[in-house]
Amino acid sequence: MPAAPRVRFAPSPSGELHLGGARTALFNYLFAKKRGGKYFLRIEDTDVQRSKQEFVDQICYSLEWLGLKWDEPIVYQSKRRDHHHSAARQLLQAGGAYRCFCTVEELALERDEAAKEKKLYRYSGRCRDLTDDELKLRLNRADPFCVRITVPGGKTKFTDSVYGKIEVDHKEIDDFIIQRTDGSSTYNFTVVVDDMDMEINWIIRGEDHLANTPKQIIVYKALGSKPPRFAHLPMILGPNGQRLSKRHGATGIQAYRDMGFLPEALLNYLALLGWSPGNNREVFFFKELTEKFSLNKVVKKGGVFDEKKLNWICGQHMSDKSSQDLLNTMRELDPDWHSDQDESYLLNVIEMVQSRTKSLSELNEFSGYFFTDPQSFDEKAVKKRWKDTSVTELMNRYWMSLHELTKWEPTVLEEHLRTLAETENVSAGKFIHPMRIAISGQGVGPSLFDLMALLGRERVLRRMNYAIDNLPPS
RNA sequence: GGCCCCUUCGUCUAGUGGUUAGGACUCCAGGUUUUCGACCUGGCAACAGGGGUUCGACUCCCCUAGGGGUCACCA
Structure with a gap:
């Protein structure tokens, strides 16, 4: 009997929530709900330079608008510094990590040289075996240091629920830094510490994290913990076949709201991008999605976002909704939408045009003449x-x-x-x-x-x- | 470049050794004698290439090509 899943969506507030993040959140949500588990939101705001409150707000607002409300209070990673710190200390004491006194400049130099010789750069591991005397001396001198994890020899194997068996030789992995010189912790360490504390047992995230996974598994083991299950989701691609970027399609979710898309339509479309129910249906109510979703139907191939299809799906939802529902949704967007009109008249209007509209914007656009006499003619x-x-x-x-x-x-x-x-x-x-x-x-x-x-x-x-x-x- | 991953119509996908390779979006053509961006019907359109394995490969294996991801004291 598998334990009820505890999953999390963990965006970094260094940018808006866009299609990719929304789908990751959606799949986490669906997976948790289907199996009676919990879905958490964790804000990964340890990068003070790039993290912005406005992005936190945008992310939360967008998630709520989509209906992907998290189950417990938000966890802010920045407030967990002490936990990260003590975990690093623990590792240090247990010998799973070591202090590295190499400076950023030194390392940059080495990297440049390696690049010049067209060789792959790897950290030498030079500080791994400092003698006690050396260590004492440096510490007494108050030399700045960062903390690196000791990556043991061997291989990491794991089975990804989407990508299947993955095997990586530790030769490919550096003794990566887990704590910076300033005492803050790095991503591959903080995620693990936080996921452990939150008792996350399934990690569902973008495929761009697939390569990080062995590193994180190493951390889990070093910390004496059993790694959770992993499931990586294929990337959402722009029209150019490349990953969604700021230049290409990485539009904030609220932009789709402003364009008049229904949240359930966006969710419906996103669910179909990378996942397929196996039958030939395309239009789903949100509730059906939570019933039908399963990770083993997630595809491996990255998918191109197609706004035309989103449009069509939204049109289907526009026809399916009741006029009252549509009016309410319209009013959420614009509380004053024809507020001077009789509600029963408005409902009649909506009923009359909803089947031929593809979005709330079209509903507004195509219903203008119900309220004002035409001054011009097509x-x-x-x-x-x-x-x-x-x-x-x-x-x-x-x-x-x-x-x-x-x-x-x-x-x-x-x-x-x-x-x-x-x-x-x-x-x-x-x-x-x-x-x-x-x-x-x-x-x-x-x-x-x-x-x-x-x-x-x-x-x-x-x-x-x-x-x-x-x-x-x- | 090293490592990892991927490859079915233009796009999203079904397909787990024997199918006329199915559906959806888009596009096109008809129909709807009340139009249409709605609706209905139909059509165009794909297994990246090359080797194997097999009686038989879209399906299994290898190679090539192409694409993506990742290699930070970012997350």
């Missing part, structure tokens, strides 16, 4: 459907006949229009298309009669008037 549509004054005359007669209608509802309106078309001896389309232009300004939209009914007689007649006066353009 050129292409006019060119095609309102060529000359004969149309104007037809519309004029239609306008007059509409006054006589006693009932104003879709079926009645349709019947009336068709009867009129028959009398005029023209096809119904000769009325329908110009009419749509007249009352919406658009060549496309919902069913005309539903539209007329919702807008109401007064508004419809007023708009017809304006169109008749102004079309065709001279």
